[in-house]
Each structure stands twice: as structure tokens, then as C-alpha cells.
Amino acid sequence: MIKTILFDVDGVILSEERYFDASALTVWEMIHSDAYLGLAGDDFDPAPQEPVIRCVRDTVFDQDKVLDLIKSRGINSNWDMVFLAYSYQIIRLCERLLPAKGAEVKELLRNQLDRDGLALLRDWARHEAADFVIDYAAFTGDFAKGNAQKAEMLTYLNEIAKERIGVDTQMFSRTSDLWELCQETFQEWYLGDARVTSSIGRESFQKGKKGFLADEIPLVDPAKLRELLLQLKEKGITLGIGTGRPTIETHVPLAELHLLDVFDPNRVISASHVLDAETSYPEYAPLAKPHPFCYLKGLAGLDSDDKSVLLQNLPIENPREVLIVGDSLADLLAARAIGCQFAATLTGLSGQAARSTMEKEKADYILNDVSEIMQIFN
Incomplete structure (x- = not known):
């Protein structure tokens, strides 16, 4: 579950x-x-x-x-x-x-x-x-x-x-x-x-x-996505973010689209947090995706100690309880390192052409776009 x-x-x-x-x-x-x-x-x-x-x-x-x-x-x-x-x-x-x-x-x-x-x-x-x-x-x-x-x-x-x-x-x-x-x-x-x-x-x-x-382009209708995310929260699912964007580039556009408040603020992890960890523990760098750090930090929470996240045993316990949703091979590799499930969206740079790659890499789910996420729970 x-x-x-x-x-x-x-x-x-x-x-x-x-x-x-x-x-x-x-x-x-x-x-x-x-x-x-x-x-x-x-x-x-x-x-x-x-x-x-x-x-x-x-x-x-x-x-x-x-x-x-x-x-x-x-x-x-x-x-x-x-x-x-x-x-x-x-x-x-x-x-x-x-x-x-x-x-x-x-x-x-x-x-x-x-x-x-x-x-x-x-x-x-x-x-x-x-x-x-x-x-x-x-x-x-x-x-x-x-x-x-x-x-x-x-x-x-x-x-x-x-x-x-x-x-x-x-x-x-x-x-x-x-x-x-x-x-x-x-x-x-x-x-x-x-x-x-x-x-x-x-x-x-x-x-x-x-x-x-101020010129961001949402991939699905923000109002529709907000409704879907709220449905997931009603199921008792915790929602977080693991992104290669710095914090300001994550918070500002998502807030303008009325989506930021749907996510657990303790689990919105950005490239800024990754850089902070690399600065504190350079011996572990690089920590950007496909390294799983940002997703592991999302699981542990912003209030967790970076060193404890870096020393997390992998794969994690109860990995089937976690789903990562991403568009790239880097996201898939991070999910694989964690041992959790992965849902690929075909809305990245390669579009539908990424389907063959995601099938070859055995992604758990392949979605045309994130609005299809409820299919996983039907």
C-alpha cells in the first residue's frame, strides 16, 4: 500500500x-x-x-x-x-x-x-x-x-x-x-x-x-491536478517533492498555480537542499539525481539530519509504501536505488518517445501525464 x-x-x-x-x-x-x-x-x-x-x-x-x-x-x-x-x-x-x-x-x-x-x-x-x-x-x-x-x-x-x-x-x-x-x-x-x-x-x-x-508552463491543468492531489491526501497519502530546481524556483511557480500548499512542507526538497548537503559533506558529492538523496530527504523530512540521510541503508524498509513520480532516467535510477515503485510520465523532453526506454527499464507504471496517477489506485 x-x-x-x-x-x-x-x-x-x-x-x-x-x-x-x-x-x-x-x-x-x-x-x-x-x-x-x-x-x-x-x-x-x-x-x-x-x-x-x-x-x-x-x-x-x-x-x-x-x-x-x-x-x-x-x-x-x-x-x-x-x-x-x-x-x-x-x-x-x-x-x-x-x-x-x-x-x-x-x-x-x-x-x-x-x-x-x-x-x-x-x-x-x-x-x-x-x-x-x-x-x-x-x-x-x-x-x-x-x-x-x-x-x-x-x-x-x-x-x-x-x-x-x-x-x-x-x-x-x-x-x-x-x-x-x-x-x-x-x-x-x-x-x-x-x-x-x-x-x-x-x-x-x-x-x-x-x-x-513568471513564464512557467504547467503540463496539466493546475485546477485538475490540485483536485487529484487532494484526493490522494484524502486517502491518507503524504505528498512531497524531490526536484532539481532550487527552492525559490520550486516555491514561486507552484504557489502561483495554487499547488504548493497541497504538499507537506517538510517534504519539499530542492536542489538548494542538495547543495547544502554537498557543502556540509563534500566527501559524498555529487548528490544530485540520479543519486537518491533528494528523495530520501523527502522521506525523512527537512527537519532530518543530512548525515543520517546519507547513511540510510538501501533499499529502504517497506519500499512498496513509496512511489516516486518522474519523467527521466535519473528519477528512475534514484527510485531503483531506494527500492521503491516508480511511475514515469511521458511529458519530459522526449515525450512519448520515452515510453520504450521506460518499458525497457521496467518502470512500475507509465503515465501519459501526471493526471493519470489515479489509475494506480483503481
Whole structure:
């Protein structure tokens, strides 16, 4: 008997589209803006119109082929997606700079790459690699050569750097200065100037971004979903959330859609809580999905000690009492680690095309969208 249901948000309750748009815009800015690499090719505008956003996303993610590959390997974090796509182009640029700046490039990549390092690359590129051509589509070919999964994809960049540049480095990881810079720049895009300070502790580095938080797209009618969630609560089921969104990006849109209050506030777990745990216990990082931490924390509650959650024996006792509802392979892998049931919704990036994957992975339930969840209890 199911006693607790934990829902992912993106691809289940809210569309992922704006997250992917913000991810593409982040990579675009960090490549073309003079505040970062400043490479020629596209003029940078912090407030692009919708046709420009569509064009940027189609280009940066190669008609979503790059996104499909990343998600198929178990990566569920938009911050990681930005880091992967951006770092790969940095490696390609450094390869182009080898004839003129070989020793300097290798030394740069042996250390942390921050704003000062990007400024160096910008200056070198303008003087020594003006003919450098960005190739976003090449990402899928290079990563297809290996079998890196989940967090290993980030460190696989070090192998690509070794192969292309001949440098031994460990700078490409989720604990790097560059990853943090990608994460903060993404937050600028998604939250906009008015809200970003509360998320990253500073104003937008480049102002003019409106943000997407007020432009969320629900995947099912919010009033219908609220009614279904209330029916589940009437059955005595505890409802929680385990999402890769930070807290503000979870609370604001769900509250505006009149859904947040339906969930147990002690069981609404976000990427902010995951980052807090990683900061306190770096030896356990990374803890983002497909690591089960956010769902285990949802079961234990926000008032639980992170260390006790990390030391939770798996699979949990009475796993059939827990249902996780998600759209991605990362959610499924987290549920599998916990030992609980998993319901896949076909409203993520791949849509109905994800059905074959979920069938192959033996998801307990496959729903066209979250509104079909009551079928599980009939």
C-alpha cells in the first residue's frame, strides 16, 4: 500500500522547456558576451525576443540532440548541462590555441578556470584564433566515444582535454570554479535581475535579464491536478517533492498555480537542499539525481539530519509504501536505488518517445501525464 508519493517537478508538473531555454542562453552568453569569452559570431543581448531564444536553443543544443544525449546518460541538472556544453567548447578553443599558446593553455587548464582565466582565453582567441569556429554538434560525437554516465560525464571532459590538448587536468568537475560560474550565470537567466540576488548572493553580472520564473508552463491543468492531489491526501497519502530546481524556483511557480500548499512542507526538497548537503559533506558529492538523496530527504523530512540521510541503508524498509513520480532516467535510477515503485510520465523532453526506454527499464507504471496517477489506485 502506497503511503508516500514524491513528485519531480520538471517534466511532471511543469514543462522543462524554459529551463532548457535558459540553459542554452547561458552557454550562448558565456561564449559570445565580452564579459566571458566574447567570441565573434552572434551579437549578445540580455533580453532576446522569442525568435532569438528559439534560434539560440536550436543552435546550442543542435536541435536538442545534445540534450537528448546528456539526459540519456542520467544527467538531470540544468547546471550540469550548461557546464558540459560550455566546457566542451572551451576545450575545442584551447586545442585551436595550441600552436600559438601551447604552454600557457596547458598551464591554464591545470588550475581552476575563473573569470580571470576566461578573460585570458578571450584575449588569446582574438589575437591568435580569430578563425575559430564553434561546433556545438561535435559534442555528441565526442561523448559517444565513451560510456560515461551520470556525474562521470563531467569528469569525462578531463579525458577529452587529455586527448585533444595533451594536458593532465582534473579541473572539469562539479566542484570547480567554472561549474560554479556556469551555475550562477544560469540563475541570472532563469530568475532575472529582480530575483537572482536571493539565490546566488549577488546581482546579475550582466544586467537586463527578465527571467523565466513568471513564464512557467504547467503540463496539466493546475485546477485538475490540485483536485487529484487532494484526493490522494484524502486517502491518507503524504505528498512531497524531490526536484532539481532550487527552492525559490520550486516555491514561486507552484504557489502561483495554487499547488504548493497541497504538499507537506517538510517534504519539499530542492536542489538548494542538495547543495547544502554537498557543502556540509563534500566527501559524498555529487548528490544530485540520479543519486537518491533528494528523495530520501523527502522521506525523512527537512527537519532530518543530512548525515543520517546519507547513511540510510538501501533499499529502504517497506519500499512498496513509496512511489516516486518522474519523467527521466535519473528519477528512475534514484527510485531503483531506494527500492521503491516508480511511475514515469511521458511529458519530459522526449515525450512519448520515452515510453520504450521506460518499458525497457521496467518502470512500475507509465503515465501519459501526471493526471493519470489515479489509475494506480483503481
